[in-house]
Amino acid sequence: MDPGQISWVYGEVSGVPTPLYAQVKEEQLPEVRIYTVGVDWSQRDSVRGSRLTYTQQWTFLSDNNDHRSIRTALPPGPCVPVSAELISGLSPIQCLRAVIREISGHQLLEIWDQHGLSKCLNLTLLNKHGRVYDNAHFGCLAWSECEKKLLYVAEKSRNASTEFQDRNVYSEDWGEGLTNRSVPVLCVVNLQSGSVSVLQGVPSDVSPGQALWAPGGQSVIFVGWYHKPFRLGLKFCSNRRSVLFKLHLDGNCECLSGDNLSVSCPRLSPDGSTLIYLQGQVFGPHSQCLSLQQLDLKSGKTSTLLDVVNRPLPGEFAGVYEALASCCWSADSQRVVFSSACRNWKDLFLVDRSTNKVTSLSDKLSDLSKIYGSWKLLTVQRDLMVVCCSSPNTPPTLRVGFLPTAGEAVTWHTMQKPITTCDFHWTVLNVTPPPEEDNRHYSGLDFGAVLVKPSHPLKEAKIPLVVFIHGGPHSQFPAEWNGTTAGLTKLGFAVLMVNYRGSTGFGQDSILSLIGRIGNQDVKDVQTAVLTALRSDITLDPKRLAVIGGSHGGFLSCHMVGQYPDFYRACAARNPVINAATLLGTSDIVDWRYSCVGLQYSYDQIPTAEALAVMLEKSPITHAAQIKAPVLLMLGARDRRVSPHQGLELYKVLKSRESPVRLLWFPDDGHSLSRVDTQADCFLNTVLWLKQHL
Numbered sequence: 001m002d003p004g005q006i007s008w009v010y011g012e013v014s015g016v017p018t019p020l021y022a023q024v025k026e027e028q029l030p031e032v033r034i035y036t037v038g039v040d041w042s043q044r045d046s047v048r049g050s051r052l053t054y055t056q057q058w059t060f061l062s063d064n065n066d067h068r069s070i071r072t073a074l075p076p077g078p079c080v081p082v083s084a085e086l087i088s089g090l091s092p093i094q095c096l097r098a099v100i101r102e103i104s105g106h107q108l109l110e111i112w113d114q115h116g117l118s119k120c121l122n123l124t125l126l127n128k129h130g131r132v133y134d135n136a137h138f139g140c141l142a143w144s145e146c147e148k149k150l151l152y153v154a155e156k157s158r159n160a161s162t163e164f165q166d167r168n169v170y171s172e173d174w175g176e177g178l179t180n181r182s183v184p185v186l187c188v189v190n191l192q193s194g195s196v197s198v199l200q201g202v203p204s205d206v207s208p209g210q211a212l213w214a215p216g217g218q219s220v221i222f223v224g225w226y227h228k229p230f231r232l233g234l235k236f237c238s239n240r241r242s243v244l245f246k247l248h249l250d251g252n253c254e255c256l257s258g259d260n261l262s263v264s265c266p267r268l269s270p271d272g273s274t275l276i277y278l279q280g281q282v283f284g285p286h287s288q289c290l291s292l293q294q295l296d297l298k299s300g301k302t303s304t305l306l307d308v309v310n311r312p313l314p315g316e317f318a319g320v321y322e323a324l325a326s327c328c329w330s331a332d333s334q335r336v337v338f339s340s341a342c343r344n345w346k347d348l349f350l351v352d353r354s355t356n357k358v359t360s361l362s363d364k365l366s367d368l369s370k371i372y373g374s375w376k377l378l379t380v381q382r383d384l385m386v387v388c389c390s391s392p393n394t395p396p397t398l399r400v401g402f403l404p405t406a407g408e409a410v411t412w413h414t415m416q417k418p419i420t421t422c423d424f425h426w427t428v429l430n431v432t433p434p435p436e437e438d439n440r441h442y443s444g445l446d447f448g449a450v451l452v453k454p455s456h457p458l459k460e461a462k463i464p465l466v467v468f469i470h471g472g473p474h475s476q477f478p479a480e481w482n483g484t485t486a487g488l489t490k491l492g493f494a495v496l497m498v499n500y501r502g503s504t505g506f507g508q509d510s511i512l513s514l515i516g517r518i519g520n521q522d523v524k525d526v527q528t529a530v531l532t533a534l535r536s537d538i539t540l541d542p543k544r545l546a547v548i549g550g551s552h553g554g555f556l557s558c559h560m561v562g563q564y565p566d567f568y569r570a571c572a573a574r575n576p577v578i579n580a581a582t583l584l585g586t587s588d589i590v591d592w593r594y595s596c597v598g599l600q601y602s603y604d605q606i607p608t609a610e611a612l613a614v615m616l617e618k619s620p621i622t623h624a625a626q627i628k629a630p631v632l633l634m635l636g637a638r639d640r641r642v643s644p645h646q647g648l649e650l651y652k653v654l655k656s657r658e659s660p661v662r663l664l665w666f667p668d669d670g671h672s673l674s675r676v677d678t679q680a681d682c683f684l685n686t687v688l689w690l691k692q693h694l
Helices: 003-014 483-490 508-513 521-536 552-563 590-595 609-617 620-626 644-656 676-693
Strands: 018-028 032-045 050-063 080-082 085-090 097-103 106-113 116-122 141-143 149-155 184-190 195-198 206-213 219-226 242-248 253-255 262-268 274-280 291-296 302-306 335-342 345-352 358-360 374-381 384-391 394-402 413-416 424-431 447-454 463-469 494-499 540-550 570-574 631-636 661-666
Touching (some): 003 483, 003 676, 018 394, 085 141, 097 141, 141 206, 184 206, 242 262, 335 374, 483 676, 570 676, 609 620, 644 661, 661 676
Parallel strands (some): 345 374, 463 540, 540 570, 570 631
Antiparallel strands (some): 032 050, 206 219, 274 291, 291 302, 374 384, 384 394, 394 413
16 A cells, blocks of 8 residues: 555544534523534644644524524534643623733733734733643633623743852653643733732642632632642643642632542533532543532532442443543523433433433434544533534534423534534444453453444455553543544444543443453453354454554553464554553552552562562563564653653564664653654554555
8 A cells, every 4th residue: 555545544534623612602692592513623734743722603582582592504614723831711791812822932812802812911921830731630711790891821031140050950740742841830810910929828748720710719629639748740630649639819728629639620500509520530540430529619519429339230321431521511500411422422411410310412313323432521601512523434524402391302503513524334242251251359341342343345355453552551442433443444444442441431330340450351351252243244354353452551551462472463563561560660659569460568568579560471571582573662752651661671682682673762752652744644654554464
């Protein structure tokens, strides 16, 4: 296959825009109600080798006597590129737009109104703090009720008098993907005076973030992550000790949540009476089923709105696994909307506070070719929900619908049809482990997979199958649009995306079942899923099988070719874990190295020979001598989660045995290999590798 054709296909699937955020404005006229929906999009541009951001607006009209239905939808406005925006926020009343923009090394705060730019402050020259944080984990840009103040998070300013003498002192940060985020501070801008102040009173042993204004505007609520005795990686980790705080502007700080828990995503109800937030356990699985808590701000009492789901019944709600949208409340402050993993799907749910009952809001169609496998809430404002829907054959599509009254279904309106649909066949497989592979501590668990293949194969011969394994390990492959899967399928491969036991969306028991059993239970689950797919679909070629994955997915990919050396004919692994014992001292989430093999972790942990032996035993390196399949390794030199020396360790072993191996080294990329040019290079080389060896 010509590399030019592969690059063309990749450009087609990777250039599909993805919605990031949505905001809703409402205007009341005598006979009609006008809703304006603005959406920010991200799109890869292979020419520039970067990601572009643009915004687009839609206008909907509804009758005053029936404002919960859309009467007319006007054509969308043009796409308007957005340049150098770090973070932005729309005020709820006057619809003022605040933007923090980075230009020529300076960070500017801009306020835009109906007449243009009304105010601009150079935050860099004011020198009250360091760099402002974007939305990644800590960041926020929150308007006060009076719309005269803005709250945001920035890096603490260094003391000029000690900076010279401390220039070589090691400064901790929050790990992979959060480099240079070390000591965040809460900052307030007074838009009338143009002054910036750093709020005092935050406990010295926590890093504040995800802040919002409390009712009345005289205090703020924030999440504080404990960084003593040292910081552990935060990205993709919902198990870090943290507390919800209320900080008064006079410096008095009080704790609102329990100790030795993990909290995130505080969201204030429209009437200002109730705060909801997510809560989980500390240490253990770094991604887990979370409970949804509600705090009555008047009484100070906390209750559980949604508890952890240990083992969902078939067809039932499976728990909360994902961050809440920034706006997720109904207008009457009685219902909360959220999206979450549910088995091999991602669904949209509503929970009623009066009954604690959970309801699915997504379409339920019997025709799989017309159903969306993934529903993601972007926002709900004034009871109008904006969601992103997709499937393996359908790129992200925007839909809107009003919150229903009790017992009614949502009438969904598609804002804009997807720019393309692919001629793929996809199906969801439910997989049951054989009796000998049942986990006696968590007996009876099953899992699943999503199979995607060309509807009309390129040739009459059977279709080669690529087994795609997600990382985490506690994450999920929902039946949604995936650029890698779409590209491979367009090029003639079938793709099996496996959600082995331990994946999110199957209950907390499933997650806990993998603790202490990595390298065994997950490996056998992948093999069982592959055998299930081959039995259920005779068009798949059992003699042309390959396996790909990144991080823990790379760990499993290398395990598959090591434990089943005559079964798979090729492997492509991105930043794989190869030897958990040698990874122990180099990962930003050292706690997971203990937890995943079934050992308790504490900050003062010192490795023992027994612990290292267990880690080594469960690692792919122990099976390296059995590997026959050609292995392609793709490594990011700046990876702080899984050191690139992990992949190098396997590379050297395979080279010494003259086993086919190729290594791609990306000096400017990290664990996710997320640079636009890196992703294009990885896809091209992966396809060429598969074509060569299948």
